[in-house]
């Protein structure tokens with residue numbers, strides 16, 4: 001997953017989503033769709049860092065993602 005630019009405002013959005021969460025909100029998208037878009041964008045942000053950082057940082061990020069996933073499941 002990568003970050004791309006929003007078609008409307010040029011802000012960051014996840015690959016595959018033409019509009020960023022803010023523009024989705026402006027078009028009247030459902031709250032849960034916006035929340036999902038925000039989550040995807042944030043994941044894409046993290047993954048875009050890992051693309052060219054060293055192994056230690058990548059390992060740390062994988063750890064953080066795993067913790068986040070467990071927290072998410074415990075909800």
Ligand SMILES: [Zn+2]
Nearest residue numbers: 006009020023
């Ligand atoms: Zn936008």
